[in-house]
Amino acid sequence: MPRTVRDVVFVDGVRTPFGKAGPKGIYHETRADDLVVKAIRELLRRNPGLDPKKIDEVAIAATTQIGDQGLTLGRTAGILAGLPQSVPGYSIDRMCASALTAVTTAAGSVAFGAYDAVIAGGVEHMGRHPMGEGVDPNPRFVSDKLVDESALFMGMTAENLHDRYPTITKQRADEYAVRSQEKAAKAYANGKIQQDLVPISVRNTNAEVGETGWGLVTADEPMRPGTTLENLAGLKTPFRVHGRVTAGNAAGLNDGATASIIASEEFAREHDLPVRMRLVSYAFAGVEPEVMGYGPIPATEKALAKAGLSIEDINLFEINEAFAVQVLAFLEHYGIADDDARVNQYGGAIAYGHPLASSGVRLMTQLARQFEEQPEVRYGLTTMCVGFGMGATVIWENPHHKDAGGDK
Numbered sequence: 001m002p003r004t005v006r007d008v009v010f011v012d013g014v015r016t017p018f019g020k021a022g023p024k025g026i027y028h029e030t031r032a033d034d035l036v037v038k039a040i041r042e043l044l045r046r047n048p049g050l051d052p053k054k055i056d057e058v059a060i061a062a063t064t065q066i067g068d069q070g071l072t073l074g075r076t077a078g079i080l081a082g083l084p085q086s087v088p089g090y091s092i093d094r095m096c097a098s099a100l101t102a103v104t105t106a107a108g109s110v111a112f113g114a115y116d117a118v119i120a121g122g123v124e125h126m127g128r129h130p131m132g133e134g135v136d137p138n139p140r141f142v143s144d145k146l147v148d149e150s151a152l153f154m155g156m157t158a159e160n161l162h163d164r165y166p167t168i169t170k171q172r173a174d175e176y177a178v179r180s181q182e183k184a185a186k187a188y189a190n191g192k193i194q195q196d197l198v199p200i201s202v203r204n205t206n207a208e209v210g211e212t213g214w215g216l217v218t219a220d221e222p223m224r225p226g227t228t229l230e231n232l233a234g235l236k237t238p239f240r241v242h243g244r245v246t247a248g249n250a251a252g253l254n255d256g257a258t259a260s261i262i263a264s265e266e267f268a269r270e271h272d273l274p275v276r277m278r279l280v281s282y283a284f285a286g287v288e289p290e291v292m293g294y295g296p297i298p299a300t301e302k303a304l305a306k307a308g309l310s311i312e313d314i315n316l317f318e319i320n321e322a323f324a325v326q327v328l329a330f331l332e333h334y335g336i337a338d339d340d341a342r343v344n345q346y347g348g349a350i351a352y353g354h355p356l357a358s359s360g361v362r363l364m365t366q367l368a369r370q371f372e373e374q375p376e377v378r379y380g381l382t383t384m385c386v387g388f389g390m391g392a393t394v395i396w397e398n399p400h401h402k403d404a405g406g407d408k
Protein backbone atom coordinates (compact mmCIF):
# COMPACT_ATOMS: atom_id res chain seq x y z
CA MET A 1 0.00 0.00 0.00
CA PRO A 2 1.67 3.27 -1.07
CA ARG A 3 2.09 5.95 1.62
CA THR A 4 4.30 8.14 -0.44
CA VAL A 5 6.26 11.32 0.07
CA ARG A 6 7.72 12.46 -3.22
CA ASP A 7 9.73 15.41 -4.47
CA VAL A 8 7.49 18.15 -5.83
CA VAL A 9 8.58 20.58 -8.54
CA PHE A 10 7.45 23.82 -10.10
CA VAL A 11 7.38 23.00 -13.80
CA ASP A 12 6.32 26.30 -15.31
CA GLY A 13 4.39 29.46 -14.54
CA VAL A 14 2.75 32.16 -16.66
CA ARG A 15 0.54 35.14 -16.08
CA THR A 16 -1.52 37.70 -17.87
CA PRO A 17 -0.14 41.21 -17.90
CA PHE A 18 -1.62 42.95 -14.86
CA GLY A 19 -4.08 45.81 -15.36
CA LYS A 20 -5.35 48.74 -13.34
CA ALA A 21 -8.76 48.08 -11.81
CA GLY A 22 -11.61 50.35 -12.82
CA PRO A 23 -13.41 51.70 -15.88
CA LYS A 24 -10.22 52.98 -17.47
CA GLY A 25 -8.29 49.75 -16.90
CA ILE A 26 -7.33 47.46 -19.76
CA TYR A 27 -9.50 44.58 -18.50
CA HIS A 28 -12.63 46.54 -17.70
CA GLU A 29 -14.54 44.65 -20.42
CA THR A 30 -12.83 41.31 -19.82
CA ARG A 31 -14.22 38.56 -17.58
CA ALA A 32 -12.11 37.31 -14.69
CA ASP A 33 -12.55 33.65 -15.62
CA ASP A 34 -11.43 34.37 -19.19
CA LEU A 35 -8.16 35.76 -17.82
CA VAL A 36 -7.27 32.61 -15.93
CA VAL A 37 -8.43 30.40 -18.81
CA LYS A 38 -5.97 32.18 -21.12
CA ALA A 39 -3.18 31.51 -18.63
CA ILE A 40 -4.05 27.80 -18.47
CA ARG A 41 -4.20 27.55 -22.28
CA GLU A 42 -0.76 29.13 -22.56
CA LEU A 43 0.70 26.69 -20.03
CA LEU A 44 -0.60 23.79 -22.07
CA ARG A 45 0.69 25.29 -25.31
CA ARG A 46 4.20 25.71 -24.01
CA ASN A 47 4.35 22.35 -22.24
CA PRO A 48 3.30 19.83 -24.92
CA GLY A 49 4.72 17.01 -22.77
CA LEU A 50 1.79 17.47 -20.40
CA ASP A 51 -1.11 15.43 -21.77
CA PRO A 52 -4.24 17.29 -20.52
CA LYS A 53 -5.78 13.91 -19.64
CA LYS A 54 -3.01 13.44 -17.09
CA ILE A 55 -3.79 16.62 -15.15
CA ASP A 56 -5.14 15.41 -11.81
CA GLU A 57 -6.53 18.69 -10.48
CA VAL A 58 -7.09 22.35 -11.29
CA ALA A 59 -6.74 24.51 -8.15
CA ILE A 60 -7.68 28.10 -8.90
CA ALA A 61 -7.77 30.87 -6.33
CA ALA A 62 -9.90 34.00 -6.06
CA THR A 63 -10.51 36.12 -3.00
CA THR A 64 -13.98 37.27 -3.98
CA GLN A 65 -15.66 34.10 -5.18
CA ILE A 66 -18.78 35.50 -6.74
CA GLY A 67 -19.94 36.37 -10.27
CA ASP A 68 -17.29 35.57 -12.86
CA GLN A 69 -14.96 34.49 -10.03
CA GLY A 70 -17.53 32.17 -8.48
CA LEU A 71 -18.95 28.78 -9.42
CA THR A 72 -15.94 26.71 -8.29
CA LEU A 73 -13.45 28.38 -10.55
CA GLY A 74 -11.02 25.46 -10.84
CA ARG A 75 -13.74 23.32 -12.37
CA THR A 76 -15.25 25.96 -14.63
CA ALA A 77 -11.87 27.27 -15.79
CA GLY A 78 -10.82 23.71 -16.62
CA ILE A 79 -13.86 23.19 -18.83
CA LEU A 80 -13.52 26.63 -20.43
CA ALA A 81 -9.84 25.93 -21.11
CA GLY A 82 -10.81 22.80 -23.03
CA LEU A 83 -9.47 20.29 -20.50
CA PRO A 84 -11.12 16.86 -20.65
CA GLN A 85 -14.24 16.62 -18.50
CA SER A 86 -12.48 13.94 -16.49
CA VAL A 87 -10.14 16.58 -14.98
CA PRO A 88 -11.60 17.88 -11.68
CA GLY A 89 -11.08 21.30 -10.14
CA TYR A 90 -11.73 23.43 -7.07
CA SER A 91 -11.38 26.98 -5.86
CA ILE A 92 -9.31 28.29 -3.02
CA ASP A 93 -8.99 31.46 -0.93
CA ARG A 94 -6.38 32.85 1.42
CA MET A 95 -6.68 36.44 0.22
CA CYS A 96 -3.26 37.73 -0.93
CA ALA A 97 -1.67 34.30 -0.57
CA SER A 98 -4.40 32.44 -2.43
CA ALA A 99 -2.41 31.36 -5.49
CA LEU A 100 0.48 30.50 -3.17
CA THR A 101 -1.93 28.33 -1.19
CA ALA A 102 -3.23 26.75 -4.40
CA VAL A 103 0.37 25.73 -5.09
CA THR A 104 1.12 24.42 -1.59
CA THR A 105 -2.18 22.55 -1.35
CA ALA A 106 -1.57 20.97 -4.73
CA ALA A 107 2.03 20.24 -3.76
CA GLY A 108 0.98 18.49 -0.56
CA SER A 109 -1.29 16.24 -2.60
CA VAL A 110 1.47 15.53 -5.11
CA ALA A 111 3.91 14.71 -2.30
CA PHE A 112 1.37 12.33 -0.79
CA GLY A 113 0.98 10.59 -4.12
CA ALA A 114 -2.65 11.53 -4.67
CA TYR A 115 -1.75 13.55 -7.78
CA ASP A 116 1.03 13.54 -10.38
CA ALA A 117 0.41 16.90 -12.04
CA VAL A 118 -1.77 19.85 -11.11
CA ILE A 119 -2.59 23.26 -12.54
CA ALA A 120 -2.48 25.83 -9.72
CA GLY A 121 -3.04 29.55 -10.03
CA GLY A 122 -5.37 32.38 -9.30
CA VAL A 123 -7.22 35.40 -10.56
CA GLU A 124 -8.48 38.64 -9.11
CA HIS A 125 -10.40 41.22 -11.05
CA MET A 126 -10.45 44.00 -8.49
CA GLY A 127 -12.29 46.21 -10.96
CA ARG A 128 -15.24 43.82 -11.19
CA HIS A 129 -14.86 42.69 -7.57
CA PRO A 130 -13.53 45.46 -5.33
CA MET A 131 -11.84 44.34 -2.11
CA GLY A 132 -14.47 43.54 0.49
CA GLU A 133 -17.33 43.17 -2.02
CA GLY A 134 -20.25 41.39 -0.38
CA VAL A 135 -18.47 40.70 2.90
CA ASP A 136 -20.32 40.96 6.19
CA PRO A 137 -17.73 41.00 8.99
CA ASN A 138 -19.17 39.82 12.27
CA PRO A 139 -19.67 42.92 14.46
CA ARG A 140 -18.20 40.95 17.37
CA PHE A 141 -14.74 41.41 15.86
CA VAL A 142 -14.91 45.00 17.00
CA SER A 143 -17.52 44.94 19.82
CA ASP A 144 -15.68 42.13 21.63
CA LYS A 145 -12.38 43.87 20.87
CA LEU A 146 -11.10 40.77 19.06
CA VAL A 147 -9.41 43.10 16.58
CA ASP A 148 -9.04 46.81 16.16
CA GLU A 149 -11.24 48.23 13.39
CA SER A 150 -8.12 49.08 11.40
CA ALA A 151 -7.49 45.35 10.91
CA LEU A 152 -10.17 45.33 8.21
CA PHE A 153 -8.41 47.95 6.08
CA MET A 154 -5.11 46.81 4.66
CA GLY A 155 -3.70 50.30 4.19
CA MET A 156 -4.38 51.06 7.85
CA THR A 157 -2.56 47.91 8.91
CA ALA A 158 0.42 49.20 6.92
CA GLU A 159 0.28 52.48 8.85
CA ASN A 160 0.15 50.44 12.08
CA LEU A 161 3.25 48.57 10.97
CA HIS A 162 5.06 51.87 10.46
CA ASP A 163 4.14 52.66 14.09
CA ARG A 164 5.66 49.36 15.23
CA TYR A 165 8.88 50.05 13.31
CA PRO A 166 9.59 53.73 13.95
CA THR A 167 12.89 53.38 12.08
CA ILE A 168 10.98 52.64 8.87
CA THR A 169 10.20 56.16 7.76
CA LYS A 170 8.14 57.35 4.81
CA GLN A 171 11.43 58.34 3.18
CA ARG A 172 12.70 54.75 3.40
CA ALA A 173 9.40 53.40 2.08
CA ASP A 174 9.52 55.83 -0.85
CA GLU A 175 13.15 54.99 -1.62
CA TYR A 176 12.19 51.34 -1.65
CA ALA A 177 9.29 52.09 -4.02
CA VAL A 178 11.51 54.03 -6.42
CA ARG A 179 13.92 51.08 -6.53
CA SER A 180 11.05 48.65 -7.20
CA GLN A 181 9.99 50.72 -10.22
CA GLU A 182 13.60 50.95 -11.44
CA LYS A 183 14.21 47.21 -11.12
CA ALA A 184 10.93 46.42 -12.89
CA ALA A 185 11.78 48.78 -15.76
CA LYS A 186 15.21 47.16 -16.07
CA ALA A 187 13.72 43.67 -16.01
CA TYR A 188 11.39 44.70 -18.85
CA ALA A 189 14.24 46.26 -20.82
CA ASN A 190 16.14 42.99 -20.50
CA GLY A 191 13.14 40.87 -21.54
CA LYS A 192 12.93 39.04 -18.21
CA ILE A 193 9.20 39.51 -17.69
CA GLN A 194 7.69 39.25 -21.16
CA GLN A 195 8.78 35.62 -21.60
CA ASP A 196 6.16 34.52 -19.06
CA LEU A 197 3.33 36.84 -20.07
CA VAL A 198 0.24 35.64 -21.95
CA PRO A 199 -0.97 38.26 -24.45
CA ILE A 200 -4.67 39.00 -23.93
CA SER A 201 -7.06 40.36 -26.52
CA VAL A 202 -9.41 42.93 -25.04
CA ARG A 203 -12.49 44.80 -26.14
CA ASN A 204 -12.17 48.56 -25.87
CA THR A 205 -15.07 50.87 -25.20
CA ASN A 206 -15.49 54.55 -24.73
CA ALA A 207 -18.29 56.05 -22.62
CA GLU A 208 -19.27 58.46 -25.42
CA VAL A 209 -18.95 56.40 -28.58
CA GLY A 210 -19.37 52.86 -27.27
CA GLU A 211 -17.25 50.05 -28.68
CA THR A 212 -14.00 51.23 -30.25
CA GLY A 213 -12.46 47.95 -31.33
CA TRP A 214 -10.10 45.31 -30.00
CA GLY A 215 -6.62 45.56 -28.59
CA LEU A 216 -3.87 43.19 -27.52
CA VAL A 217 -2.44 43.57 -24.03
CA THR A 218 1.21 42.55 -23.86
CA ALA A 219 2.59 44.52 -20.90
CA ASP A 220 1.71 45.41 -17.31
CA GLU A 221 -0.40 48.53 -17.13
CA PRO A 222 0.37 49.81 -13.59
CA MET A 223 4.12 50.34 -14.07
CA ARG A 224 5.44 53.87 -13.58
CA PRO A 225 9.03 53.84 -14.84
CA GLY A 226 10.90 57.00 -14.07
CA THR A 227 9.23 57.45 -10.68
CA THR A 228 11.36 59.73 -8.51
CA LEU A 229 11.45 60.45 -4.80
CA GLU A 230 10.20 63.95 -5.59
CA ASN A 231 7.14 62.46 -7.36
CA LEU A 232 6.33 60.36 -4.31
CA ALA A 233 7.01 62.97 -1.65
CA GLY A 234 3.83 64.93 -2.28
CA LEU A 235 1.33 62.07 -2.66
CA LYS A 236 -1.68 61.87 -0.34
CA THR A 237 -1.64 59.44 2.59
CA PRO A 238 -5.17 58.07 2.18
CA PHE A 239 -5.14 55.75 5.20
CA ARG A 240 -4.15 58.29 7.86
CA VAL A 241 -3.78 62.05 8.06
CA HIS A 242 -0.04 62.76 7.91
CA GLY A 243 0.54 59.04 7.44
CA ARG A 244 3.29 57.32 5.51
CA VAL A 245 1.49 54.96 3.12
CA THR A 246 0.68 56.39 -0.32
CA ALA A 247 -0.36 55.15 -3.74
CA GLY A 248 3.34 55.32 -4.62
CA ASN A 249 4.71 53.02 -1.92
CA ALA A 250 1.81 50.53 -1.96
CA ALA A 251 0.64 48.02 -4.52
CA GLY A 252 -2.41 49.26 -6.39
CA LEU A 253 -5.84 47.83 -7.14
CA ASN A 254 -5.38 45.48 -10.07
CA ASP A 255 -6.77 42.81 -12.39
CA GLY A 256 -4.84 39.75 -13.52
CA ALA A 257 -4.38 35.99 -13.46
CA THR A 258 -1.60 33.44 -13.06
CA ALA A 259 -1.23 29.70 -13.58
CA SER A 260 1.47 27.12 -12.93
CA ILE A 261 2.14 23.43 -13.31
CA ILE A 262 3.08 21.60 -10.12
CA ALA A 263 4.14 17.97 -10.48
CA SER A 264 6.07 15.16 -8.91
CA GLU A 265 9.68 15.32 -10.03
CA GLU A 266 9.39 11.81 -11.37
CA PHE A 267 6.37 12.74 -13.54
CA ALA A 268 8.09 15.87 -14.84
CA ARG A 269 11.22 13.97 -15.85
CA GLU A 270 9.21 11.12 -17.42
CA HIS A 271 7.18 13.56 -19.52
CA ASP A 272 10.06 15.75 -20.54
CA LEU A 273 8.74 18.74 -18.60
CA PRO A 274 11.09 21.38 -17.24
CA VAL A 275 12.03 21.25 -13.57
CA ARG A 276 12.38 24.92 -12.67
CA MET A 277 12.24 24.75 -8.86
CA ARG A 278 12.08 21.99 -6.26
CA LEU A 279 9.84 22.53 -3.25
CA VAL A 280 11.75 22.40 0.05
CA SER A 281 9.19 23.49 2.65
CA TYR A 282 6.26 25.81 3.22
CA ALA A 283 4.54 27.36 6.20
CA PHE A 284 1.75 29.73 7.15
CA ALA A 285 1.52 31.71 10.36
CA GLY A 286 -0.96 33.99 12.05
CA VAL A 287 -0.11 37.37 13.59
CA GLU A 288 -2.12 40.25 15.03
CA PRO A 289 -4.54 41.26 12.27
CA GLU A 290 -3.79 44.96 12.94
CA VAL A 291 -0.21 44.46 11.69
CA MET A 292 -0.78 41.82 9.06
CA GLY A 293 2.34 42.95 7.16
CA TYR A 294 4.45 41.30 9.84
CA GLY A 295 3.13 37.86 8.82
CA PRO A 296 6.01 36.83 6.52
CA ILE A 297 8.44 36.81 9.46
CA PRO A 298 6.91 34.01 11.57
CA ALA A 299 5.91 32.14 8.40
CA THR A 300 9.52 32.26 7.22
CA GLU A 301 10.78 31.16 10.65
CA LYS A 302 8.50 28.12 10.48
CA ALA A 303 9.43 27.28 6.87
CA LEU A 304 13.17 27.60 7.64
CA ALA A 305 12.84 25.38 10.72
CA LYS A 306 10.98 22.73 8.73
CA ALA A 307 13.67 22.83 6.06
CA GLY A 308 16.56 22.76 8.55
CA LEU A 309 17.87 25.94 6.94
CA SER A 310 18.72 29.38 8.28
CA ILE A 311 18.10 32.74 6.67
CA GLU A 312 21.77 32.85 5.60
CA ASP A 313 21.09 29.86 3.32
CA ILE A 314 18.55 31.88 1.33
CA ASN A 315 20.14 33.80 -1.50
CA LEU A 316 17.15 34.94 -3.51
CA PHE A 317 13.99 36.47 -2.06
CA GLU A 318 10.69 37.18 -3.79
CA ILE A 319 8.70 39.19 -1.26
CA ASN A 320 5.27 40.42 -2.24
CA GLU A 321 5.26 44.19 -2.06
CA ALA A 322 1.73 44.79 -0.78
CA PHE A 323 3.27 47.79 0.95
CA ALA A 324 6.90 48.92 1.08
CA VAL A 325 6.78 49.01 4.88
CA GLN A 326 5.95 45.33 5.06
CA VAL A 327 8.98 44.34 2.95
CA LEU A 328 11.19 46.68 4.98
CA ALA A 329 9.96 45.16 8.26
CA PHE A 330 10.96 41.73 6.97
CA LEU A 331 14.38 42.94 5.86
CA GLU A 332 14.96 44.83 9.10
CA HIS A 333 14.04 41.76 11.14
CA TYR A 334 16.68 39.69 9.36
CA GLY A 335 19.30 42.45 9.21
CA ILE A 336 19.14 42.60 5.40
CA ALA A 337 19.79 45.97 3.74
CA ASP A 338 16.85 47.76 2.08
CA ASP A 339 18.65 47.57 -1.26
CA ASP A 340 20.08 44.05 -0.93
CA ALA A 341 20.67 42.66 -4.42
CA ARG A 342 19.14 39.28 -3.51
CA VAL A 343 15.72 40.79 -2.88
CA ASN A 344 13.07 41.22 -5.60
CA GLN A 345 15.62 41.42 -8.39
CA TYR A 346 12.96 42.18 -11.01
CA GLY A 347 11.07 44.66 -8.83
CA GLY A 348 7.73 43.81 -7.25
CA ALA A 349 4.06 44.48 -6.77
CA ILE A 350 4.59 48.21 -6.20
CA ALA A 351 5.49 48.33 -9.90
CA TYR A 352 3.59 45.41 -11.45
CA GLY A 353 0.47 45.48 -9.30
CA HIS A 354 -1.09 42.95 -6.96
CA PRO A 355 -4.28 41.27 -8.16
CA LEU A 356 -4.70 39.59 -4.79
CA ALA A 357 -5.39 35.91 -5.37
CA SER A 358 -3.12 35.65 -8.39
CA SER A 359 0.13 37.14 -7.10
CA GLY A 360 1.77 34.13 -5.43
CA VAL A 361 2.45 32.43 -8.75
CA ARG A 362 3.97 35.66 -10.14
CA LEU A 363 6.54 35.53 -7.35
CA MET A 364 7.30 31.89 -8.12
CA THR A 365 7.58 32.45 -11.86
CA GLN A 366 10.07 35.26 -11.28
CA LEU A 367 12.09 33.23 -8.76
CA ALA A 368 12.24 30.35 -11.24
CA ARG A 369 13.75 32.65 -13.89
CA GLN A 370 16.30 33.96 -11.39
CA PHE A 371 17.27 30.38 -10.45
CA GLU A 372 17.89 29.66 -14.14
CA GLU A 373 20.17 32.70 -14.43
CA GLN A 374 22.00 32.12 -11.15
CA PRO A 375 22.92 28.44 -10.77
CA GLU A 376 25.27 29.41 -7.95
CA VAL A 377 22.22 30.10 -5.77
CA ARG A 378 20.89 26.99 -4.06
CA TYR A 379 17.87 28.23 -2.10
CA GLY A 380 15.30 30.98 -2.56
CA LEU A 381 12.00 31.88 -1.01
CA THR A 382 8.66 33.38 -1.93
CA THR A 383 6.76 35.10 0.86
CA MET A 384 3.61 37.18 1.26
CA CYS A 385 1.64 38.95 3.94
CA VAL A 386 -2.04 38.12 4.10
CA GLY A 387 -5.10 40.11 5.19
CA PHE A 388 -6.48 39.52 8.68
CA GLY A 389 -3.05 38.78 10.01
CA MET A 390 -1.21 35.97 8.28
CA GLY A 391 2.02 35.25 6.49
CA ALA A 392 2.91 32.60 3.92
CA THR A 393 6.37 31.38 2.89
CA VAL A 394 7.58 28.74 0.46
CA ILE A 395 11.24 27.74 0.28
CA TRP A 396 12.52 26.43 -3.05
CA GLU A 397 15.71 24.71 -4.18
CA ASN A 398 17.38 25.62 -7.45
CA PRO A 399 17.64 22.44 -9.56
CA HIS A 400 20.44 24.08 -11.58
CA HIS A 401 22.70 24.24 -8.50
CA LYS A 402 25.53 21.69 -8.46
CA ASP A 403 24.43 20.16 -5.13
CA ALA A 404 20.70 20.25 -5.83
CA GLY A 405 18.81 17.23 -4.65
CA GLY A 406 21.54 16.22 -2.20
CA ASP A 407 21.85 16.89 1.52
CA LYS A 408 22.23 20.48 2.63
Ligand SMILES: CC(C)(COP(=O)(O)OP(=O)(O)OC[C@H]1O[C@@H](n2cnc3c(N)ncnc32)[C@H](O)[C@@H]1OP(=O)(O)O)[C@@H](O)C(=O)NCCC(=O)NCCS
Pocket residue numbers: 096154155224227228231232235238246247248250251252253322323354385386387
Ligand atom coordinates in the same frame (compact mmCIF):
# COMPACT_ATOMS: atom_id res chain seq x y z
C1 LIG B 1 -3.24 53.36 -2.11
C2 LIG B 1 -4.55 53.36 -2.88
C3 LIG B 1 -5.72 53.74 -1.96
C4 LIG B 1 -4.44 54.38 -4.02
O1 LIG B 1 -5.57 54.31 -4.80
P1 LIG B 1 -5.87 55.42 -5.91
O2 LIG B 1 -5.99 56.74 -5.25
O3 LIG B 1 -6.99 54.91 -6.74
O4 LIG B 1 -4.51 55.34 -6.72
P2 LIG B 1 -4.05 56.13 -8.02
O5 LIG B 1 -3.36 55.18 -8.91
O6 LIG B 1 -5.19 56.94 -8.56
O7 LIG B 1 -2.95 57.08 -7.41
C5 LIG B 1 -3.27 58.21 -6.62
C6 LIG B 1 -2.43 59.37 -7.08
O8 LIG B 1 -1.05 59.02 -6.87
C7 LIG B 1 -0.35 59.18 -8.08
N1 LIG B 1 0.71 58.17 -8.12
C8 LIG B 1 0.59 56.86 -7.83
N2 LIG B 1 1.78 56.26 -7.99
C9 LIG B 1 2.66 57.21 -8.39
C10 LIG B 1 4.02 57.19 -8.74
N3 LIG B 1 4.73 56.07 -8.69
N4 LIG B 1 4.58 58.36 -9.12
C11 LIG B 1 3.87 59.49 -9.16
N5 LIG B 1 2.57 59.56 -8.85
C12 LIG B 1 1.98 58.42 -8.46
C13 LIG B 1 -1.38 58.99 -9.17
O9 LIG B 1 -0.98 59.61 -10.37
C14 LIG B 1 -2.58 59.66 -8.57
O10 LIG B 1 -2.45 61.04 -8.75
P3 LIG B 1 -3.75 61.96 -9.01
O11 LIG B 1 -4.58 61.85 -7.76
O12 LIG B 1 -3.16 63.30 -9.22
O13 LIG B 1 -4.42 61.38 -10.21
C15 LIG B 1 -4.84 51.96 -3.51
O14 LIG B 1 -3.91 51.69 -4.52
C16 LIG B 1 -4.79 50.86 -2.47
O15 LIG B 1 -5.74 50.70 -1.70
N6 LIG B 1 -3.71 50.06 -2.45
C17 LIG B 1 -3.56 48.97 -1.52
C18 LIG B 1 -4.21 47.75 -2.06
C19 LIG B 1 -4.30 46.69 -1.02
O16 LIG B 1 -4.68 46.92 0.12
N7 LIG B 1 -3.97 45.46 -1.39
C20 LIG B 1 -3.99 44.37 -0.49
C21 LIG B 1 -2.71 44.32 0.23
S1 LIG B 1 -2.81 43.30 1.65
